[in-house]
Amino acid sequence: MQLKRYTLASFILMILVAAAAYSVNSDSVSFDLLGMHFPNLPIAFWVVVPLIIMYIASLLHMGVYALVGNFKLRRLGKDHEKMIDSLRDSLLGTGERNYVYKSDAYKLMGKLIDNSLILPYETLRSIGNEKIDEALELMRDVKEKKKVDIKKFHLPAMASIVIQNNLNRLERGEIDADAVLSRPDSYGDVVCAKAFESYVKTASTGSILKFKRFFSKASLLDFVQRINAAENGIEISNDELVTLFNTLKLQGMDWLDLSEAMAKNMVPEQRIRLFEMLSENNDDAMEGYLYTLYDLQMNDAANEILNNTSHDEYQIFKAYRDLKKANRHYDIAIFLRRSCD
Known part of the structure; x- marks a missing residue:
């Protein structure tokens, strides 16, 4: 014109x-x-x-x-x-982004966005752009645990929203623990660890040990509680348990929690022998051994071990020993919890 x-x-x-x-x-x-x-x-x-x-x-x-x-x-x-x-x-939440911009007007902002994660306010529903509005809708639906078609976004498996969606699918029963654990590269450690938490409650010992790298403290406690249980129980030797525990990063209180969990169903003789074996090569496991002995009223055996330790070792257990000698009887689990708190 x-x-x-x-x-x-x-x-x-x-x-x-x-x-x-x-x-x-x-x-x-x-x-x-x-x-x-x-x-x-x-x-x-x-x-x-x-x-x-x-x-x-x-x-x-x-x-x-x-x-x-x-x-x-x-x-x-x-x-x-x-x-x-x-x-x-x-x-x-796509991890690696490296868009190349030709114009100076976009280069600075583009570099900043490529290295950022945007978390909009929940009140933001749309902005008038189809791609952005679809992303906002997907974020809302995944957060509300709705069933979504996420494949059309072509997101990497390790994107945070993909992980959350897979956790939702796992919770709804759309995918089972076996399918997740068999494809760790597709689902990632977070989803596999969540699937493993339910898997240890029902699977056989051999099946569980195939995926032992996904053990957390919570799933480990669920696992040992099943040993010799009347319902949905499992059997496992002390040698296998020692091998398993040696692959995990367990600390002082973890051994106490393990012994307490085992107390529900494990045969006392196996439990004592297990912690005896563990304490031979792991000083931290000695606290679990002492807890086990006192819990099973093996007071003389526990006292003998304490008598052969240095003055500054196992102070809490020595305090418990002295209370028992003074006819002050407390449950070992309650005593230790209160002392540690």
Whole structure:
């Protein structure tokens, strides 16, 4: 539209200049320039020729700049699309992002977004962009544990929202623990650990030990509680338990919790022998051994061990021993919990 106006104005100017020149001098003239002969034409025509040349040159000038401007707009448009994708990925928790921007206007903000995680307020429902609005809706649905079609977003398996969605699916029973644990690379450690928590409550010993790297303290306690249990019980030798415990990073209080969990169903003789074996090569396990002996009223055996330790070792157990000698009888579990608290 602007080009039409410019052309119309240019033609009007040419006509006015030609008319003015013709009114002043209506003669014709011919001449030679740079070895070229120009025919005999009215002077008014030759006056208008420079205007025609300038008009054509201005059109070429505007065309070049329009083409350059179009390239810039296309580059900005592509960068805008990349920015939208980066914002969506940042909302959905995609880990590695490295969008390359051509325009300076987007480079700074793009680098910042590529290295950020956006957590919008829950009140933000939409912003008018389809991709962003879909991401916001997905975030809400996953948080509310709704069933969603997440595959269309092509997110990596380790994206936080994918992990949460898989946890939701596991909770709803859409995927079972066996399927998750058999494909750890697809589901990741977080989902596998959650699946393992329920798996140890029902699976056989051999099946559980295949996935022992997913043991947490909570799942380990559930596991040992099943030893010799009347319902849904399992059997496992002390040698296997020692091997298992040696692969886990257990600390002082962990041994007490293990012994307390084993007390529910494990045969006392096996429990005593287990902690005796553990304490032979692990000083931290000695606390679990002492707890086991006192819990099973093996006071003399526990006292004998304490008598052969240095003065500053196992102070809590020595305090418990002294209380029993003074006929002050407390449950060992309650005594230790209160002392540690």
